[in-house]
Amino acid sequence: MTTARGIEPFEGDDRQYSPTRLPGWLQEVTGPDRVQPEHLTRAQLADLSPRELLRHNDRRKVWHANIGPVRTPQLLALHEDLAEIVESHRHDGDKTKLAALVDAYPGIGKSTAVRDxxxxxxREQIALRGETTAEGHRRVPVIYITLSGNTQIRGLNAAICRFYRLPTTGDADTLAERAVDAVLTLKTTSIIIDDVHFLAGSQSNSARMANQLKYLSNVFPVTLIYVGVGVQRRGILREGFSREETLLAxxxxxxxxxxxxxxxxxDEAGRLQWRTLLKTIERQLLLADRHPGMLADDLSDYLYARSTGHFASLMALVNRGCLRAIRSGHERLDxxxxxxxENDAAAEDARRELTAAIDAGLLTTRPASPVSRRRTA
Structure with a gap:
């Protein structure tokens, strides 16, 4: 199809959806993997017409913004731990299933890793059991919700109902009953609840949170996977705030x-992991003057100081750098x-101290062994 001017429309590869709603989650879990656009040299870029160049640059920008998740050793270890918990939960409905809590600093990439x-x-469950249940309903093995600030018990239940596209009217008990019916009907086996720290606040609120999450584990025949920041530090997994408080325990x-x-x-193992990560990212960058070692050799210490080793900060920095390189015609990262x-405030705050340590020779990201470096190159 062409427009009145004879120009073929170009939508690009942007995928706008919310994973906290069933249609969006289905797009994330069942949608096709992105196909990396062609890597062009400067000469090939120069041969493109203005419109072709505009489209190619658009594809590159979307690609760089969506690199990952990179299957780092940390991500693989987390997936293994989650699989051990989830796959061991073949209990009958009269038995309570244990939950998992992924509690980590901001900017580590925990939400991305858990969603992955x-x-x-x-996909594994659909491949094993089919897209529909025996009763003819869509099978939804896993759902994903996030919480917002000051979420109360009713808000948590409403978030689950909202995911399933159920009415969100009524009190907390009514919403919980609707959610349970959806879980049973659509054969949901795991619920990911992100930003769970918004439920853990004051002493009384932490107790209420524990009470609600305990209720969910009793009522929902699923494995609950919580994701949050500083949840353990707030006391939700400890023995309670006083001897009388047994609920938290x-x-x-x-x-x-x-x-x-x-x-x-x-240590050397950590430096090798960092180099492998940079090499993996480097191979996916679509800059005309990209060269082997552009990240892993030339910018290894620099990127560590700018990101403090946090994956989300690193990827934001690389993505924005690629955008600037494309827009300016620089076509490389240096x-x-x-x-x-610019990068996030937390990374920038820690940058000066790390840079000073690297400049003084007190810290390096480079593997010591040339043999080891060749193996990861």
Missing amino acids: YGRRLY QFGRRTTPLTLLPFQVD AELMDQV
Whole structure:
């Protein structure tokens, strides 16, 4: 189809959806994997017409914004732990299933990692059991919801109903009953609840949170996977705030804490992991002057100092750097260009100390062994 001017429309590869709604979640878990656009040299870029160049650059921008999730050792270890918990839960309905809590610093990529696990689990279950249930309903093995600030018990139940496209009117008990019916009908086996720290606040609120999550584990025949920041520090898994508070202890006994760590370069193994990560990312960059070692050799220390080893901060920095390289015609990443790129406040706050340590020779991201470096190149 062409427009009145004879120009073929171009929608690009943007995929706008909300994974906290069933249609959006289905697009994430069942949609096709992105296909990497062609890598063009400067000469090939120069041969493109203005419109072709505009489209190619648009494809590159979308690609760079959606690189990942990279299957780092940290991500693989987390997936293995989650699989061990979820796959061991073949209990009958009269038995309570334990929960998992992925509790980590912001910017580590924990939400992306857990959603990636949910996507893989969803596809595995559909491949095993089929897209529809025996009663003819759509099978939805995994769902994903997020919480917002000051979420109360009713809000948590409403978020589950909203995902399933159910009415959100009524009190907390009414909403819970609707959600349970949907879980049973659509054969949901796991619920991912992100930003669960919004339920853990004051002493009384933490107790209410534990009470509600305990209720969910009793009523829903699913594995609950919580994702949050500082949840354990707020006391939700401890023995309670006083000797009389046993509710929090009960929740702690039913929950397995997991985490996702930032990249560390204090030892050779950590430095090799960091180099492997940069090489993996480097191969996916669609810049005309990309060259082997552009990230892993030329910018290794620089990127670690700018990201503090946090995956989300690193990917935001690389994505914005690629955008600037494309728009400016620089077509490569180097320190001069990257110095013009802004990053998140937390990473920038820690940058000076890490840069000073690297400049003083107290810290390096480079593997010591040339043999080891060749193996990861």
